[in-house]
Amino acid sequence: MSNTTEHRDRVPPGQTLTAGFPVLHYGDVPYYRDMGTWDLRVFGLVEEELTFSYKEFMTLPRVEYKNDIHCVTTWSKLDNVWEGVAVSTIMERVKLKPEAKFVMLHAEHGWTTNLPIEDFLRETSFFGIKHNGELLTPEHGYPVRMVVPHLYFWKSAKWLRGIEFMAKNKPGFWERNGYHMYGDPWREERYDFD
Template sequence: MEMEWKRADEAQADHASRVPPGQRLTAGFPVLHHGEVPYYRDMGKWDLRLFGLVEDETVISYGDFMKLPMREFGNDIHCVTTWSKLDNRWDGVPVAVIMEKVKLKPEAKFVMLHAEEGWTTNLPLEDFLRETSFLAVRHNGELLTPDHGYPVRMVVPHLYFWKSAKWLRGIEFLAADKPGFWERNGYHMYGDPWKSERYDFD
């Protein structure tokens, strides 16, 4: 019995060390978004556009995207609305695979993610290129639901989860940083959960 308590205490301590300030754990997967949820009836109309400061713009069809090499990722996610969800398992395309499709111009330093409904969010190129960043198609063994970004969502787990754009449709490479939708509406330009970078005054 004492060993069971010890293991429980150790697990609790491990969880606590993985939760940023001001966050609370959830076992669920809350749904938060702006605008309507897109429902795709014809996947032939979905594609992913890679554009901006690239030598040649590239468009990847849904069929070609699903043929790209995928792997499993594990991470914790932290929402700016104060919930955290630990031990997520995803399947998706590593950013490195996507970057094989384009050649960046040297002045490219930032990325703007474009999603359905005109939704956008920004991040530095180096954060986009991290080995932990990927384009997800499954969460915990199941295809993403429409509420959670089907067919493809960006996942950037080291930043607040609004940076992990749902319903991804475009990746634009930029020379200078500029705010996306939520950043224009008061959210932090970077969004590090360990620094509580929630709003533009943080």
């Protein structure tokens, strides 16, 4: 699929459109045999830690989102339709300490990625459960992945298990391995090997 004039204003520099949904990750894909062992922990600079069981998380109200996604490996996929839980729904239950300025997303196998708190709290950021009408597959982050569509897609952590609020920014897995600390696709903030 080429970058047509119709879509040019939606495709960042250096990106190529795809109709598919490429699978990229490091390490093994987690396959859950017992969802009773899955939970999502909210911790760090909060007044009280929270843990959502799979059953509790799946009963939270859901919202439909439509967005474009852009991968650091140069593909973009337009017109995605998601079903997920708004960040604000989780944050209604969280009392942050005033020094909380950054978020570290924790996923299976010790995988992490960092975000400024403003990006995490954006109305367009959410916890994805379904993509284009189907539950996420294990390869795409089942049961829950973070979706932060205004940043490169590695910031949309698959297999989410924890949300840590921090006072200072620190690199996650890919950021420690040469990826940019922020990852704005419109500025081509792909890598930072300095």
